[in-house]
Amino acid sequence: MREIIPNKDGRIQVEIFPSRLLNAETAEILLTELNKVEGVFRAMIQGPRLPRKVSAGPGTGEDVRHTARKIVQIADTAIELSISVGRIRLEIADADVKEEIRTVCERILPFPFEYRTGHFFHSKATVSDYAKHGANANPSMLGMMDPKANVEDQVCILGAQKSD
Amino acid sequence: MAYKAQYYPGATSVAANRRKHMSGDLEKLREVSDEDLTACLGHRAAGSDYPSTHPPLAEMGEPACTVREAVTATPGAKAGDRVRYVQFADSMYNAPATPYFRSYHAAINYRGVDPGTLSGRQVVEARERDMEEVAKEQLETEMTCPGLAGLRGCTVHGHSCRLQEDGVMFDMLDRRRLENGTIIQDKDQVGVPIDRKVDLGKPMSEAEAAKRTTFYRVDNVAFKDDKEVVEWVHRVWELRTRYGFQPKN
Incomplete structure (x- = not known):
């Protein structure tokens, strides 16, 4: 294994x-x-x-x-x-x-x-990530979505309202 | 003794199915009406006349030509039909036909057809009524399982995808789907809705698809299990390699 x-x-x-x-x-x-x-x-x-x-x-x-x-x-x-x-x-x-x-x-x-x-x-920002999100991209968003798409369209944060 | 064509080597069920597709000795499994087929193809309105691209040959006064005299025109060519296409996609999960064997079937058994073979789809271009004859035979016989194959003029994506939960090949444009145990198509080849629900029949069970397929797969009949096929493939490759080796000095 x-x-x-x-x-x-x-x-x-x-x-x-x-x-x-x-x-x-x-x-x-x-x-x-x-x-x-x-x-x-x-x-x-x-x-x-x-x-x-x-x-x-x-x-x-x-x-x-x-x-x-x-x-x-x-x-x-x-x-x-x-x-x-x-x-x-x-x-x-x-x-x-x-x-x-x-x-x-x-x-x-x-x-x-x-x-x-x-x-x-992936754990490091790629060139596409840099182009899309800039130098201070949220590391937890890396690899979660197509870099060409909007974050709102493709990423859901479950329980976000509760934690707010 | 009359010559009997030997279409394909091999002793396995896959080899036997390949011979069937090539020879046109096919079992008819379902009925699709002419109007339903026309609607699914989407080239003209169901029930309408065939539009023509030139007058019938009989009215054209053809020039004297030995080739024209020797070769009888197909019904579509005689009538002056337009050239139109039918395109199929077949799932790699034991669909009965593969693109190459659809092409062999069309090229060996029909005249005036132009089959095109691609990795995940197969197109036949011909005069409209000749094309419909090929499409009808391929759709109604054991060459096609409506669940594992589909008429797809564009967006053919799905032949190499895993099957859906219901055992049907994925279709991005949702042209046909499983409804009450049969496959229903309500869009034409290119995803334009049609005015009817065409019943394409029951999909094959997994066991039947495995029995009727022309795909060699390690989880069904492996290519390497067919000794005669392997031997002939090696022979063809060796001979074409030798033929292609032409030292210049």
């Missing part, structure tokens, strides 16, 4: 890679359950895009109205899923949390999944 190498904060990063693309309902249940696990600091979901409009070909500009593009409720935050969830990356506290997350996935996902540890969020 591979050794778990924590980052400088002592945190570890894991990736959940299901063998099927999740539908919105399963993604909502899984993300809600993962949110309940103590010791999850950051999460990123990734998968093929569900565009609002056709962007190529003779149908350019037509509304897609993809049936998988739904609003999901995670804790007190509503998020519009603009992707079909195919990969979830998490930054967590320690190996105990890792095993707890594995149990949650085994309970919720009706098909096999890959579960691995690694370094998935």
Whole structure:
């Protein structure tokens, strides 16, 4: 088994890679359950895009109205899923949390999944990050989003109102 | 003894399926009406006449030409149809056809077609009614599973994505989806909504798709398990390498 190498904060990063693309309902249940696990600091979901409009070909500009593009409720935050969830990356506290997350996935996902540890969020600002966010970028935002997108569109801070 | 074409080597189910696709000896699994097919292709309104790009050949007064006399024109060419296309994307997760075998099927079994083979999609260009004949055969027979393949004129993304939870190939433009156990298409090839819901039939089960596929996969029938195919692939590569080796001095 591979050794778990924590980052400088002592945190570890894991990736959940299901063998099927999740539908919105399963993604909502899984993300809600993962949110309940103590010791999850950051999460990123990734998968093929569900565009609002056709962007190529003779149908350019037509509304897609993809049936998988739904609003999901995670804790007190509503998020519009603009992707079909195919990969979830998490930054967590320690190996105990890792095993707890594995149990949650085994309970919720009706098909096999890959579960691995690694370094998935970059820790130093790239040139793109510098161009987009400047020299004083929030380090916890690094690797969380497409550098071309707006932070408000792609990043949700769950429980932000409570902590305020 | 009459010559019998040997299309593809190999003793595995994948090799047998490849021979079926190439020879056109295909099992019909579903029915798609002409109007539904026309709607899904999206080149003209369902039920309308074929627009033409030139008058029928019989009215044109063709020049004397031995090639024109030797080669009978296809029905689409005779009528002066426009050239139009059909394009399929097939999932790498055991879809029945692969782009190459769709091309072989079209090129071997039909005249006047121009198949184009790409990594994740396959296009056939032909006179409109000739193209519809190819599309109809490919759509109605074991060459296509409606869940694992799709008519995609653009935004073909999905052939190499994991399948969705319901076992259907991902489609960014949501042209077709699983509804009550069958695949329903309500947009044309390029994602423009159509005036009907076309029932493309039930998707194949995982076991049936694994049986009918022309994909070699290590989790089904591995390429290396087909000794005769490996031998012939090696032979073709060796001969083309030798042929290409041309020392100049």
